[in-house]
Amino acid sequence: MTAFPKSLRAVTVAALSLACIAAHATATDELRDFVRNVKSGKSTFTQTVLSPNGKQKVSNGSFAFERPNRFRFVYEKPYAQTVVGDGTKVWIYDPDLNQASSRKTGDALANTPAALIVSNDIDRVFTLADQPSKDGLDWVLATPKQAEGTVRALKVGFRNHALAQLEIDDSFGQKSMIVFSAFEANAKLPADTFVFVPPKGADVAEQ
Template sequence: MKHRIKSAVFVLGLLGLAALAQADALVALKDFVRDVKSGRTDFTQTVSSPDGLRKKISFGTFEFQRPNQFRFAYTKPFEQLIVGDGQKVWIYDPDLKQASSRRMSQVLGATPAALLAGASLERDFTLKPLAPEGGLEWVLATPRQADGSVQSLKVGFKGASLAALEVVDGFGQRSRLDFAGFVSNQAIAAERFRFVPPAGADLIEQ
């Protein structure tokens, strides 16, 4: 009987620790949005097909400055640049020499960029702490206005440090970004969030 009581106390203790970890992740996300005004990090992106059998891995850097300025620069295996200047989102493919742009209000919505670089976290997302997994503490961010392009977003923290972001799109494809060497609140040149199409590039504006 005593052994059962001890086991029950131990299990309840573990559940209590898990609840604390979940609460910590939610606090970490809110603190990140409130306190981190700019940042830079390297990332590894793994995109998995809905059945999990096919994967593509890319590498690059991510920079942002609130509100709504960001820069994803993919370096391997192919170069690609995505820049949000606060008004428009630009996508440039050096191999195709093609640039496209759309108004930020049309594309930002409840996206990973909005989650990380936006200023309206709880207006755009419903937040729910999840159980720790893979050494990280997670928060589920569900878009309040679903448009079909994003099913769910998960943000992972290691302590107070942003560590990962996982997105499931409307087709069930899963994209995970693992961050490394995150530096917060560093000065970032304004030019990093401007894009001028290179001479000779095809330009598509929507």
């Protein structure tokens, strides 16, 4: 039998090694790769909040982010609300009441779902653990390392390496699910995406 050339054998061994590494990649690895390689993104979303008494509230909107710590949630239905993190402050604006409030990014992001997506150092904030794959998604459980804040646990799901879903359990007994649609990784976003200026006449409260 003709022996493989040394160069071909080396390529074959390298390919098999990469296949083994890929086979052993975990959902936690996928989340860390997402943080390392996806610098920005945008999508639409549907958020479902289930209260302890069984009542359910569904809202829809759009989402965009850019590392580090810049993001924009625009809730459109059933009630309008805009949440903007500009890297320094996090703004929440209610257009129906024409009210805006802000907090420093460090205080506002601590232990939140947004921190899991937009932070550059998730291992500093969360303890990560792989979860069983379910509904075609690869799942990671993220538990806040500090007990302060309202979030008890987060689960993030990926489908084909794309951000697909977040599940949140909070200290009020609520369970929330955010489903992302048509997620676009490393999207080119307008320069003013993460700029918020309170509208004229708005009631503004800053901390």
